[in-house]
Structure formats: structure tokens, C-alpha cells
Amino acid sequence: xxxxxxxxxxxxxxxxxxxxxxxxxxxxxxxxxxxxxxxxxxxxxxxxxxxxxxxxxxxxxxxxxxxxxxxxxxxxxxxxxxxxxxxxxxxxxxxxxxxxxxxxxxxxxxxxxxxxxxxxxxxxxxxxxxxxxxxxxxxxxxxxxxxxxxxxxxxxxxxxxxxxxxxxxxxxxxxxxxxxxxxxxxxxxxxxxxxxxxxxxxxxxxxxxxxxxxxxxxxxxxxxxxxxxxxxxxxx
Numbered sequence: 001x002x003x004x005x006x007x008x009x010x011x012x013x014x015x016x017x018x019x020x021x022x023x024x025x026x027x028x029x030x031x032x033x034x035x036x037x038x039x040x041x042x043x044x045x046x047x048x049x050x051x052x053x054x055x056x057x058x059x060x061x062x063x064x065x066x067x068x069x070x071x072x073x074x075x076x077x078x079x080x081x082x083x084x085x086x087x088x089x090x091x092x093x094x095x096x097x098x099x100x101x102x103x104x105x106x107x108x109x110x111x112x113x114x115x116x117x118x119x120x121x122x123x124x125x126x127x128x129x130x131x132x133x134x135x136x137x138x139x140x141x142x143x144x145x146x147x148x149x150x151x152x153x154x155x156x157x158x159x160x161x162x163x164x165x166x167x168x169x170x171x172x173x174x175x176x177x178x179x180x181x182x183x184x185x186x187x188x189x190x191x192x193x194x195x196x197x198x199x200x201x202x203x204x205x206x207x208x209x210x211x212x213x214x215x216x217x218x219x220x221x222x223x224x225x226x227x228x229x230x231x232x233x234x235x236x
Contacts (some may be wrong), residue, residue, distance in 0.1 A: 007161045009144040010192075014160040017045045026146065030059055035106045036077055039099045041075040041159040048226070049078055051215050052140050052188055055228040058082040066134030070178065072124055072136070072171065075159065077104030077117070079138065084113040091117045092134070094127050097155035124170055125178060137175050138186045141168060145195030165194070165201060173205040176233050185231040190224055206234050 018039060026033055027044040029222075030053055036042060043049035058079065063106040065087040065137035071080040074093035081104070084091045091113070093104045104119035120127035141162070162168055166190040175185040187209070189198060202209050 007144050007150070009054070010144040010160045011146075011157055013046075014154075017042045018154065018156045020045070029053075029078060030082065031200045032111065034078060034101060035110060036076055037099050037103045037106070037155065039156050040097065040103045041100070041156065043076060043078060047217055047219075048140070049075075051217055051226045052079060053082065054215055055188060055213055055226065056083075056138065056186075059087060061182045068092075068133070068180070070128065070134040070137045070182070072137070072139040073106045073141070073159065074119065075100050077107040077119065080104060080117055081107055081111050081113055081135075084106070084117050085111060088136075089116060090134075092120065092132070093117060094120045094122050094124070094129060096123045096158055099155065123144075124167060125174055128178065132178070133180045133183070134178055135180050135183045136186065137178060137183070138188070139171055139175075139190040141171070141193075143168075143189045145197065150181075164199060168198060169201050169205065172202050172207050172231060175231060176207070177189045187229040187231055189229055192224055193226070195227075202231065203234075207231050208234050 015016060016161040023042060024036060027036055029043055068090035068182045069088040073094045074080050077093055080091050080093035095101050098121045101119045101121040108114040108117040142160055144161045145165055146161035146163040150163040152158055199209060209229040210232060212230050215226045217224050
């Protein structure tokens with residue numbers, strides 16, 4: 001396994017980002033200010049959230065949106081709130097980290113969309129109200145593979161690695177069941193993850209992955225390829 005794919009390196013990034021003395025209480029991204037709470041993934045220390053905005057076309061005067069939007073792993077809520085600001089009329093944002101759900105609530109109030117952005121604490125779809133369906137479901141996943149027996153030390157680390165790709169398997173298996181007719185399931189992945197294994201898991205779940213768009217980014221001496229997949233049910 002190359003260094004850039006090493007889960008230990010990703011965990012070190014997590015711990016550094018969590019404990020940096022210069023973690024700001026408020027930061028700017030996409031022309032807006034955002035609150036940042038302790039123990040929540042910090043967008044100022046990585047370009048990945050900005051790249052996610054580009055992949056979803058939520059940066060720089062996005063086209064008007066309609067319909068419902070579910071973000072899994074919302075963190076500070078930038079994606080979910082940007083979707084609401086772009087016009088989505090129903091937005092649900094979930095995160096297993098209770099601090100992230102609170103952080104998203106703060107930012108929804110900051111940007112005047114608290115009435116139609118629900119921030120919920122739960123594992124993947126565990127907090128989604130029964131029977132609710134969405135036009136778009138999105139997860140910027142913790143795409144670095146950790147050993148199956150790895151035990152998280154903090155909720156913050158959950159944003160960086162996925163032991164045995166258990167969370168990915170659940171997402172690939174369950175997300176399409178929460179779609180409206182004609183809806184889309186989107187997964188933000190990266191070549192720092194195990195793409196071949198992801199395709200294998202998708203096939204086991206009766207899914208196929210289509211590339212929507214990609215973005216390359218320099219990370220130190222390495223180039224990282226960010227990939228937005230659409231998860232589709234395999235037609236038998």
C-alpha cells in the first residue's frame with residue numbers, strides 16, 4: 001500500500017486537524033462565513049470540501065435547484081446548506097458525530113435556512129425519518145480503507161477512514177431505497193481509497209458506479225483524483 005493510501009497517515013491528519021492551535025471558530029469558504037466547532041471535520045485545513053462544491057456545482061453562483069436533498073456525513077453543513085441556498089426546498093443533513101449535527105444547525109441559522117434544513121445525528125440513514133424519500137442523496141465518504149478490526153478513538157476520526165468499508169457497503173446497499181422516482185445517489189470518493197474494492201462491493205449490492213465528473217488536486221508531492229460517482233441499481 002502506497003503512503004498516500006495509508007490509513008495511518010489519514011488518522012495522523014485527523015489528529016493534527018483536531019488539535020491544531022490555529023483551528024478557527026469561524027472560517028470563510030465559497031464566499032460565506034461558517035462556524036467550526038471542536039471535534040468536527042475542519043474544511044479550512046483541506047481542499048476536499050471546496051472540491052466537493054465544484055463536483056456538485058455548488059460553487060460560484062450555482063444554478064437554481066429544486067427538490068429534496070440528503071447529505072450523509074454533513075460535518076459543518078457546508079454542502080447541505082449550500083444546496084438549500086441554491087433552492088432545494090427540503091434538506092436533511094446527518095452525521096454520526098453529534099458535534100457535527102450541532103455545527104450544521106448553527107450554520108443553517110447563520111445563513112437563514114434553519115426552517116428547511118434538518119440536522120440529525122445518526123449513523124448513515126439511521127436518523128432519517130421512516131418513509132422519507134429524496135431526489136438527491138450525497139455522501140463525501142471517508143474513503144480511506146482501514147483494517148476491519150480498527151476501533152475509532154474519536155468521532156473526528158470517522159470522517160477520515162472506514163474499517164473494512166462497512167459504511168460504504170451499507171451506503172451502496174441502502175441509499176437507493178430512499179430515492180424518489182428519478183432520484184440520484186451520489187458518492188464522492190478518491191483514488192486514495194480502494195476503487196477496485198468499492199466496485200466489487202457495489203456489484204455485491206446489486207449496484208454499479210458511473211463517473212459523473214472528476215477533479216485532480218495536488219496534495220504535497222502527490223496528485224489526488226477526486227471522483228463523483230452515481231450509484232445505480234443494476235438492471236437484471
